[in-house]
Amino acid sequence: MGKIISIHSFRGGTGKSNSTANLASLVALKGKRVGIVDTDIQSPGIHVLFGLDEKSMGHTLNEYLRGEVSIEQVAFNIGEHAGDVDMEGRRKLAGKALYLFPSSIKGTEISRILKDGYDANKLNEGMQDMMKALNLDYLFIDTHPGLNEETLLSISISDILILIMRPDNQDFQGTAVTVDIAKLLLVDHLYLLVNKALSRYDLNHLKAEIEGVFDTSVAAVLPLTEDMVENASGDIFSLAFPNHPWSKGMMQVADTILSIG
Template identity: 50%
Template structure:
């Protein structure tokens, strides 16, 4: 049975999509078949981390929601984008990463905003994707904030991972989302503190966040010059596997798997 993991943040700019991509790559490195759906339709971007040329994409999540294709037809095999610093693909046999991207075309983003879509179609698409691609894990990269799509993603998740920065606005927004998730009885709730300055005491920060929310803190991830330099051009997990960020990704995966 596919395990569904939603990654969410109350505000934008937390590094949610970057972390989602690195987690998916990490699961594939462990031999799992992983799907990612970029439901951040208003500001998609996870495809760049897997070096997908958006002009070569035939179908997107938008096309599925408008009835132009099946959801599996919009899924790209991006396993070849999980590479090390030499450019070699590092995923072992059996591991796979599939991505259902959202459209980056201005007109199609505007149409979604104007006409909306049936959220139930999204739920159906998740289930069909899991079955048709025989996925071990499905990762849903959500749109920041709280809306109908977010509530659906939270409600069907086995794991909800909330990404926050060490910032008062993120703290308050995370409390709101956690309250919703608890009412929806999500089986596993995890917090990830991202973009912490390297001068911070990470253990102390993790303890303070746990004390505030009474929710496990899976990792505190650093903001460093290396991460800024890489940006959205690749996956830190495979480009720099000994980096503190990559090690944090592995710690999160341990909690998800076990």
């Protein structure tokens, strides 16, 4: 049975979509069959990191969950299209099993899900069927910031939840609430991922400090890096620059995911 991994952050700007794309790619690179649910096709997100625009994506996951289309009509096979791109990182995904599922939880879609009485059971069944159909080992969900009902739904069906935060007071409070909610929703494997840590911090010290305060494992503390800013969503950073400290940290997180039986 495949595992559902939600990547969430309480506030925006934590590098959530970028982290999701990198983690999913690193896991796919290890030979696993991986899917990514891109919850926001209207704004630049995951699909952009894989060089897609809204137009190149067909049907949405919502339509599949409502039984309107088949999963093959929704899934975009990144591994199949990676061979001919000029991005060094993305090209490494050629031949790998990495699927992108556009979905939308905006505006009318949200009310539709709720009106349709979409509950955790139905969502879980839908996701499980989809993973079975494509024989996926891992399904990554790039959730929306905040703690709205859709986010709670996706947390409730997750095997693994990775909460991304910046080491910054504004993120602490909201992340603390999210941690408590995740524990109430019995998430088996909960991790914090600290991103954009300033270089002057002692990263190990920071890790211990945050683990203590949140009583939750920190999968990695990733440095804020100008190199990443320069990359500006052009490529999958950890594949393009595997020796960079940020990439090494991300690989640790990928290894943690892979080690969960």
